Each structure stands twice: as C-alpha cells, then as structure tokens.
Amino acid sequence: MATKAASSKPAAAKSDAKPKVKTEKQAAVKSETAAAVPALAEGDPAPAFALPGAGGETVSLASFAGRKVALYFYPKDDTSGCTKEAIEFNALRDKFAKAKTVVVGMSPDLPKSHDKFRDKYELTLPLAADETKETLAAYGVWVEKSMYGRKYMGVERSTFLIDPSGRIAKIWRKVKVPGHAEEVLAAAEAL
Known part of the structure; x- marks a missing residue:
C-alpha cells in the first residue's frame, strides 16, 4: 500500500x-x-480590417463602405452553436440585403475551414479568417474564457452593427444564438 x-x-x-x-x-x-484593446462603444469608429476569406476572397470593411454591416464573431466553424448562427443569418440574407446590410462572419479559423463550412451548409455570406486574432482583439472579442474550470483564450460570441459611415451603431456581447439574427435584422432595418 x-x-x-x-x-x-x-x-x-x-x-x-x-x-x-x-x-x-x-x-x-x-x-x-x-x-x-480599448473598449469599443456604440458611436465609435469600427476598426478596419482586410482578411482572407472563404473562396479565396479578401473580406475588408472598406469594401462595404456606404452600406451597413452586421459583423458577427463566432468561435469555430462547424460547431453546433456557430453552425446554427450562420444558418440563421444566411436564411435572412435577402431581408438583410433589402435593409442594405451586409452580413459578415469572422472567426480565427483558416480560410480552408471556412470553405468547407460554407460548402457544407450552402452559406453565401462572407466569412473572414482572422488567424492572427488582431481584428478579434481590436473588437474586444478575443477574451479569456472558462470551461469546466479550465481557462483559455477564445472568441466571445458578439455582433457589431456598423452604420454606412463606418461607426458602430449597436453591439451585442455574449450572444445567445436563438433569435439573434432576427434581432440584428430588426436593428438594421431601423437604422
């Protein structure tokens, strides 16, 4: 013994x-x-970015100048919550377009992962790959998280509605997926 x-x-x-x-x-x-990371608030200028995206495209905030942008940050491609969120935003793409709003998803995944994710779920919205996490940090969504007592760095599910002049009109942090896309659409329509 x-x-x-x-x-x-x-x-x-x-x-x-x-x-x-x-x-x-x-x-x-x-x-x-x-x-x-300075804390961003509604009314602040949205941090600029130009990142690789799915399909070999470059996704940049400047390319959407003059339009509203619903920029949503999610932790990982092809996981349950992230998939549901992407599908819900994608299903409302025509209504977002009618509200003159572009929906952009961003995560730290590789562009190849975004390609598979878009193809698997027939997503048409742009997905930006922030491998360096610089843009995630600039928006304040790269944070310390905790799961089962283990601490790690990850993406806090958040959405930023950016107005046509490039300013942050509305921020949603610690997003719960069900109904979120509809809430963002309502805010975009009202803007």
Whole structure:
C-alpha cells in the first residue's frame, strides 16, 4: 500500500505543475491582449480590417463602405452553436440585403475551414479568417474564457452593427444564438 501512496503522490505533484504553466502562459496572452484593446462603444469608429476569406476572397470593411454591416464573431466553424448562427443569418440574407446590410462572419479559423463550412451548409455570406486574432482583439472579442474550470483564450460570441459611415451603431456581447439574427435584422432595418 505504501507503494501505491508513493506513486500517486508524484502524479499529483506532476498534475499540479502542469496547470500552473498553462495559467502563466494564458495570463501573459491575456495581459498582452488586454493592454492592446480599448473598449469599443456604440458611436465609435469600427476598426478596419482586410482578411482572407472563404473562396479565396479578401473580406475588408472598406469594401462595404456606404452600406451597413452586421459583423458577427463566432468561435469555430462547424460547431453546433456557430453552425446554427450562420444558418440563421444566411436564411435572412435577402431581408438583410433589402435593409442594405451586409452580413459578415469572422472567426480565427483558416480560410480552408471556412470553405468547407460554407460548402457544407450552402452559406453565401462572407466569412473572414482572422488567424492572427488582431481584428478579434481590436473588437474586444478575443477574451479569456472558462470551461469546466479550465481557462483559455477564445472568441466571445458578439455582433457589431456598423452604420454606412463606418461607426458602430449597436453591439451585442455574449450572444445567445436563438433569435439573434432576427434581432440584428430588426436593428438594421431601423437604422
């Protein structure tokens, strides 16, 4: 029995050391990101971006100048919540177009992942790939998250409605997917 107790003790010490290293690394990333990110508010100019997108296109805020943009940030292609959100925005594309609003999705996924995601669900909206996470940080959506007691950096599901002059008209943070696309559409129609 002494052997079992001795062998379990080093394992516990080993597991204690591992999370500490991750936490220090995550804290460094968090403080770097937090220092670089001013809090955006409604009325602020929307941070510019030009990123690779699905289908080899470049997705840039400047290319939509003079139109409203519903820019939604999501954590990962082809996951349940992100898929539902993309499908709901895509289903309303004609109504958004009638409201002179372009819907753009953005995540840290690779353009190849966006290609597969768009093809699999027949999405027609532009998807921007922010692999460097610079734009995600500029909008304040690259944040520390926690799941099952584990802390990590990830995308906070958020949407920014940008007016035709390039200013942020409305912000939704910590978005719950059901009904969100309709809420953004109503705000775009009213703008």
